[in-house]
Amino acid sequence: MKIIKGLEQIHSIGDCAVTMGTFDGVHRGHHMLIERLIEEARKRGLKSILLTFDPHPRLFFGGAEKVKLLTTLDEKLDLLKMFDLDCVGVLEFNQALAAMSYQAFVDEILLNKLRMRLLVVGYDHGFGKGREGTFENLKRLGRQLHFDVLKVEPLVTGEHIVKSSTIRRLLLEGDVKKAAELLGHLYELKGKVVKGRLVGKKLEFPTANLYINDSAKLLPKDGVYAVDVKVIDRMYRGMLNIGFRPTVNHSTQRTVEVHIHDFSQDIYGKEITVFFKKRLRDERKFENLEELKKQLLIDREQSLKI
Structure with a gap:
């Protein structure tokens, strides 16, 4: 798995399938999303690329008192090594990126820099200024710019949707055993x-x-x-x-x-x-x-x- 850090270092490794997000905790819901990305990439003869952000966007906007993280960047990258991804790109989340519209991000980075052909997103995905890059908006943009968009539904275990916020709550309640079940580690x-x-x-x-x-x-x-x-x-x-x-x-x-x-x-x-x-x-x-x-x-x- 190749790791690339910094927008200026991001480059194409061939036509690719991409997923992106913070992936805090690299939990079982993320596992399902990443495995689907790899599966679809192989079926279509594409490279598999995961993009993540550092710092976490909520840290950028609110500071450490506003959100506590399940994984540091190094921990996240270590956990991602379990997957057969072709590349992980780490983008600095800064003011310029925060102000970029989802259309500009798709056009300038995903299409022009990475040669993306497929975008795989989670059920609650949203990115770009105002989080306007939803699945529905991306589907419309994909028809215009000729890329496919695939949505992965949530993973539900028992009474919980597996997501980072639920795991944070469980840890703050001291239920590390249940948190581990949702994390997968x-x-x-x-x-x-x-x-x-x-x-x-x-x-x-x-x-x-x-x-x-x-x-x-x-x-x-x-x-x-x-x-x-x-x-x-x-x-x-x-x-x-x-x-x-x-x-x-x-x-x-x-x-x-x-x-x-x-x-x-x-x-x-x-x-x-x-x-x-x-x-x-x-x-x-x-x-x-x-x-x-x-x-x-x-x-x-x-x-x-x-």
């Missing part, structure tokens, strides 16, 4: 290990305190979670706390710390990835450190069973 969080107050070490539960570099990355609801932890290229089991550590800390700063089971390496300064499996309990304040330690032993036992 465990929700992940990357962070750099930084020094903490070493209280966990005193309790015989040393923790890696994580600094999350991207302020737009969504943190699940405060509480204790069973997680898998990737350190370099090896996976471990662990338990993670998100919150304010009320028993040992009166700070108003939210923290993320993970205890890695059966692990003793020095990983200060290293980046690790945690994968959320299940929420175990709320964060709460204990009477003393001994009571906290008793609960941590229970948390450890539960997390090792998951």
Whole structure:
């Protein structure tokens, strides 16, 4: 899969089928859309191209306080590697792109630069200034400019339409298990290990305190979670706390710390990835450190069973 970053670098790799969007989370609904793109491209003898945007348009318009993301750009590109796409193009979402009409985007970028012959869109797709590039408008434009448009219907699982906003809500409610079902993979969080107050070490539960570099990355609801932890290229089991550590800390700063089971390496300064499996309990304040330690032993036992 070829990755091209920047509008000035976008070029034709041959007649192609295109899909585009933010693809935040690269969830199962996206999977269905991308697989349909690849299938149609092969049937028609076309190259398959996925276009995405960085930053997320809602971040551009509102900032990190307005929307929290399921995936950073690097995480998104890693997840897209599972598909047999010919090319992924990353376009900078800026004022010029925000002001461009859908007709101009289709004509100048999709047709002239990429030689698009087929556009595959989702059921709720809309792009261009005012999000006027809907399926119906694109169908009309396609008849004028001689390209086909195909719409992929939503993926519904149980009571949920699989979409990024639903997954964000589930994570904010702490339901990481259901979120993983809709994502098609465990929700992940990357962070750099930084020094903490070493209280966990005193309790015989040393923790890696994580600094999350991207302020737009969504943190699940405060509480204790069973997680898998990737350190370099090896996976471990662990338990993670998100919150304010009320028993040992009166700070108003939210923290993320993970205890890695059966692990003793020095990983200060290293980046690790945690994968959320299940929420175990709320964060709460204990009477003393001994009571906290008793609960941590229970948390450890539960997390090792998951």
